[in-house]
Amino acid sequence: MKSNDEFYIGYFPKAPKSIAKWIMTSVIILVISIAILSLLQARNQENLQANNFEFGKITELTGILQTTPVPNLVIHNGQDINGNDLFQSVLLIGLGKFGSDSLVSFFKNKIDLPLNQTEVTLRGTLIYSDGKTLLELTEEENALVKSVPLDSSITISSKKIGRIELNGEMIDSKCYFGVMNPGYGKPHRSCAIRCVSGGIPPVFWSTTEDKATQYYIVLGKNGEAINQQVLPYIADPICIKGEVYQYLDWHIIQTDIENEITAKGCSGF
Amino acid sequence: MSATYQPVLWNRQKKIYDWVMFGLIILFLAIFIGVSLVLFGDKITGETLIIRAFGSLAITMLHIILMIGPLARLNKKFLPLLYNRRHLGVTMFFMASIHGVFSILQFHSMGDINPLVSLFTSNVNYATLAEFPFQVLGFFSLIILFLMAATSHDFWLKNLSPKVWKTLHLLVYLAYAMLIFHVMLGVIQLEKSPLIVILLGIGMLTVIGLHLAAGYRQKQLGYLKEQVEKDGFVKVCTPDDIEDNRAKLVHLNGESIAIFKYENKLSAINNFCKHQNGSLSEGKFVNGCITCPWHGYQYLAHNGSSPPPFTEKVATYHLQLIDNEIWVNPTPEPEGTAIEPVLL
Ligand code: HEM
Ligand code: FES
Numbered sequence: 001m002k003s004n005d006e007f008y009i010g011y012f013p014k015a016p017k018s019i020a021k022w023i024m025t026s027v028i029i030l031v032i033s034i035a036i037l038s039l040l041q042a043r044n045q046e047n048l049q050a051n052n053f054e055f056g057k058i059t060e061l062t063g064i065l066q067t068t069p070v071p072n073l074v075i076h077n078g079q080d081i082n083g084n085d086l087f088q089s090v091l092l093i094g095l096g097k098f099g100s101d102s103l104v105s106f107f108k109n110k111i112d113l114p115l116n117q118t119e120v121t122l123r124g125t126l127i128y129s130d131g132k133t134l135l136e137l138t139e140e141e142n143a144l145v146k147s148v149p150l151d152s153s154i155t156i157s158s159k160k161i162g163r164i165e166l167n168g169e170m171i172d173s174k175c176y177f178g179v180m181n182p183g184y185g186k187p188h189r190s191c192a193i194r195c196v197s198g199g200i201p202p203v204f205w206s207t208t209e210d211k212a213t214q215y216y217i218v219l220g221k222n223g224e225a226i227n228q229q230v231l232p233y234i235a236d237p238i239c240i241k242g243e244v245y246q247y248l249d250w251h252i253i254q255t256d257i258e259n260e261i262t263a264k265g266c267s268g269f
Numbered sequence: 270m271s272a273t274y275q276p277v278l279w280n281r282q283k284k285i286y287d288w289v290m291f292g293l294i295i296l297f298l299a300i301f302i303g304v305s306l307v308l309f310g311d312k313i314t315g316e317t318l319i320i321r322a323f324g325s326l327a328i329t330m331l332h333i334i335l336m337i338g339p340l341a342r343l344n345k346k347f348l349p350l351l352y353n354r355r356h357l358g359v360t361m362f363f364m365a366s367i368h369g370v371f372s373i374l375q376f377h378s379m380g381d382i383n384p385l386v387s388l389f390t391s392n393v394n395y396a397t398l399a400e401f402p403f404q405v406l407g408f409f410s411l412i413i414l415f416l417m418a419a420t421s422h423d424f425w426l427k428n429l430s431p432k433v434w435k436t437l438h439l440l441v442y443l444a445y446a447m448l449i450f451h452v453m454l455g456v457i458q459l460e461k462s463p464l465i466v467i468l469l470g471i472g473m474l475t476v477i478g479l480h481l482a483a484g485y486r487q488k489q490l491g492y493l494k495e496q497v498e499k500d501g502f503v504k505v506c507t508p509d510d511i512e513d514n515r516a517k518l519v520h521l522n523g524e525s526i527a528i529f530k531y532e533n534k535l536s537a538i539n540n541f542c543k544h545q546n547g548s549l550s551e552g553k554f555v556n557g558c559i560t561c562p563w564h565g566y567q568y569l570a571h572n573g574s575s576p577p578p579f580t581e582k583v584a585t586y587h588l589q590l591i592d593n594e595i596w597v598n599p600t601p602e603p604e605g606t607a608i609e610p611v612l613l
Contacts, residue, residue, distance in 0.1 A: 007553040008345075009565045010352035011280045022346040027289055031296065034329070037468070038297040041325040042304035044464045045313070053314070096379025187455050190391035190404060191376035197391075198381040236400070 053136075053178035054126045060145060061090060061135060062121045064154055065111075069245075069252050070201040070217055070225070071104040073122055073135065074156055087156070089248040091134040091201060091217075093127070093174045097191075099199020099227075103137055107144045116153040121145040127178030131249070132215060134177055158245040158252060165241045165266050168206030170218060170234055172196045176203060189235035196227050196234055204240055204253060216244065216253040221260075229257045239266035286353040290360060297326050316375045320368055327365035328448060332472045334358055335445060339483035345551060348562050355421045362411075362418035369411045372404065403455035406447040413444040426545070435546065449473060491518035491525065491550070502589055502596035508535065508613055516559075518550035521599035526586050527552075528597060529559055529570050534610035536570040537586035537597055544581070572607035 006016045015023065063075035070091060077088040092100040111118050123143050127134040137143040172195035175188065196202045204216040220226040221242070239262045242255030255261060301322040305313055334357055340347040377384035377391070388408060394400035417438055420426075426434045449469060456465060497504040503521055511517045511530040518540055519526050525540035527550035538559065540550050547563030554560070558567035558576060568575055573583040582605035587598040590611050602608060 006346075007555065007560070008348050008352070008562070009555065009560060010282045010349070011278075011565055013281045015282065015349055019346050019349060023349050026347070026350070030293060030333070034293050034297050035300055037329055038300035038325070039304055040464060040468065041329075042301040042322075043308065044462055045305065045309060045321065097381065098379075186400075186403075188376070190387065190402065193391040194377060194380040194382075194387050 052126070052128050057125065058123050058138065059126050059135075060121055060123050062119060063090070064156065065104065065107060065115050065118070065120045065122075066156060067101075067104055067108065067115070069158065069219055069223060069247055071100045073120070074154075074248065087248050088133065089250055091132075091173055091250075092122070092124075093134050093136045093200055094198070095136060095138055095140055097174075097195045097198040097200065099201065100137055101199055101225075103140060103143070106141060110144065111147045113149055114153065116155065117150050118147050119150055120147045127174060129177050130213060130215075132173075132177050134173060136174070156248070158247040161244040161246055161251075163242070164244045164253065165239065166204070166206045166214075166216075167237065167239055167266050168204050169237060170202050170204045170230060170240075172200045172234075173203040173217070174200045176205070186235060192234045193231050197231060199225075199227060201225075202227060202230050202234070214251065216240075216251045217247075219252055219254050221254050221256040223252075223254055226255075226257050230261070233261055233263065236263060238263055241266075282349070283353050283356070286349075287356055290357055294326065294330075294360070294364070297329065298322055301325060316371055320371045320375065323364050323368040323371070324452075327361055327368055328452060328469075330357065330361040330364060331445060331448065332476060334361060335441070335476045336479055339479035342483040343479070343486055345562065351563055358414075359418045359421055362414040365411055365414055369407060372407070376404070399454070401450070401454055403451050406451040406454070410444040410447045410451065413440045417441060423544070431543065431545065445476075491520045493519060493521075496521075499596070501600065502587075502598050505595045505597055507593050508590070508595060511535075514554035516550040516552070518548070519597065521597070524584075524586075524599045524601060525550075526597060526599065527559075528588065528595060529554060530613075531570060533613045534570070535588050535590070535595060535613065536608065536610045537588050538568060538570065538573040539583040539585075539601065539604075541583065542566055542581075543583060549583070571610050572605055574605040 006018050008015050008019050014020070061073055061075055063073045066072050066074055066089075072089045072091050074087050074089055077086045080086055092104060094100045094103060107120070108115060111120065121144075122135060122137065123139055123145055124135040124137045127136060171188075172192045174195055175192060202218045204218050206214050206216075208214060218226070218230060218240070220229075240253060240255055241260040242253040245252040245254065302318060305318055305322070334354060337347065337350045337354055337357075341351045373384050373388060377387040380387055382390070388404055389402070392400070392402040392404075394402065417440070420429065420434065420437060429437070452465065452469060493503070493505065503519075505519050505528065506517060508530060511528065514529075514531050516527040516529045519528065526537050527540045527548075528535060528537045531554040538549065540548055542549050542561040542563065544561065544564055544566045547561040547566070549559055549561055549568070551562045552560050553562070554570065555567075557569075559570055560567050566575065566581060567579075568581070568583060571585075573585045575581040584601035584604050585606050585608045586601060587608055588611045589596040589598075590613070595611075
């Protein structure tokens with residue numbers, strides 16, 4: 001067949017033989033390339049965390065409701081080897097990209113007794129990873145199932161540990177510990193900003209020399225929430241200085257936003 | 270070519286084209302989702318998987334789309350890939366929208382401000398390169414892809430005028446450039462492996478290389494070594510230099526002229542198809558008409574007009590045959606002007 005005769009016209013039912021063959025070959029090459037490209041791109045996702053967000057599953061937790069340092073529910077979590085009671089603090093988070101401050105004050109008003117003399121049961125969706133647990137109050141105002149007066153009041157307080165200076169990244173606790181994957185780094189930055197802006201407690205994470213990850217809930221120097229002020233630093237490598245406290249199984253860092261957060265790593269690193 | 274407009278003029282080739290396209294899309298998604306679940310099934314969430322599978326699919330499709338044009342210019346056997354490229358483009362837009370919509374839902378919705386405002390205002394490092402809000406680049410690219418998909422039908426081609434339409438569709442290169450940065454700035458800093466950078470680099474070099482090669486080829490075609498002129502006519506070649514039912518291209522005084530040899534006659538018409546600027550000199554004389562190699566629009570050789578009921582018209586040129594040499598007058602006659610063919 002002379003090359004002159006080969007001419008493809010799309011609306012003719014059949015393509016000329018030699019052209020059809022050429023296209024068949026191209027399609028086979030395309031199939032192989034697509035398979036390889038898809039495989040390579042899928043394999044490349046390294047930075048995923050083993051997070052859990054029990055979407056669609058509601059869990060009830062019973063404990064003491066606390067509004068400070070951030071809204072949380074203190075639950076009984078077994079005993080240590082000496083028979084002392086162990087407590088764990090479950091951070092309370094709102095639905096979507098919101099904190100739970102207003103919901104928790106709403107519950108506080110509904111409960112007649114001081115919070116320290118009441119045991120409450122809350123419903124919500126569990127978020128957990130790396131030993132930390134959060135509860136999304138998925139049903140919002142209906143999340144409070146019941147409140148029962150306690151025989152005696154319980155005091156839960158933070159212990160001061162000391163000053164610290166650390167390199168790391170500030171993220172929103174909800175996404176980081178469960179809702180998103182990964183919930184840190186640049187691609188996730190705008191989401192983390194939205195969440196912190198909506199009142200979800202910012203958490204600073206840092207890795208120690210032996211590769212263990214430490215978490216610190218970030219508060220202002222007087223223990224106040226500083227969500228709006230930290231927004232420019234979210235999801236960027238930063239150096240943070242401040243006073244560290246232990247609150248049950250959480251660390252808190254109280255920092256002076258004006259002077260103690262810097263956008264570059266700490267000096268000496 | 271059309272006298273009235275229908276949503277899609279289906280034919281067998283288009284159906285084969287679309288089936289192959291959907292097959293390849295399914296293949297890509299199946300492998301991507303399968304591999305992700307096997308390797309990271311315990312960690313990855315459904316939303317993340319959707320965002321990543323469709324983002325990766327869309328950028329892969331965009332590379333293929335951008336390669337088809339220059340490939341077809343370099344080798345005519347690739348023309349069937351061009352024939353129904355618009356379906357590929359529209360489908361790519363839908364795949365990219367799934368990625369974009371899920372990203373906006375996942376990263377910006379259910380917050381304290383409107384998701385679209387959040388897209389622009391949550392990361393405000395507009396003054397830096399490395400920290401630039403990469404999602405905004407994805408958003409503007411998606412808008413361009415939307416405009417292209419929405420106006421892809423021939424109805425719009427006519428109503429916007431081919432020139433405006435063509436310019437609009439050239440924006441795909443702007444979208445492509447923004448998407449390169451969207452991916453580079455977004456993901457590459459998260460993943461440690463340089464694989465995506467390498468893949469994207471290879472893709473970009475292939476797209477640019479093919480365009481340069483095709484541009485170079487095109488430049489060499491149709492230029493006369495020396496221009497001999499007499500009485501307004503320019504000497505081109507002998508009739509034997511043109512194959513039967515085919516054409517020779519000449520560029521003269523800014524005009525691109527396709528000189529066709531058919532049924533022992535010669536006629537010259539403007540090279541650019543009224544549909545989407547397909548090069549008619551690469552077309553063929555089929556069933557009594559010059560047929561465009563891209564989508565098969567047809568023109569009568571002696572007057573450059575599509576046969577009724579169609580209405581497309583291109584300019585025609587006067588020819589002379591002197592001592593077995595073809596001479597052409599590069600001054601165009603108005604589009605659709607009948608000129609007596611030169612008899613061989
Ligand atoms: C409204 C528009 C868009 C938004 C909000 C957006 C958002 C995002 C986000 C947040 C990521 C990071 C996802 C992750 O790794 O977790 C991403 C990655 C990516 N985007 Fe987009 N994007 C948009 C448009 C586009 C378009 C139009 C394309 C291509 C045609 C595209 C292609 C990609 C690719 C290839 C990646 C890297 C692979 C991946 O992780 O998905 N994006 N985009
Ligand atoms: S038929 Fe589409 S460009 Fe000629």
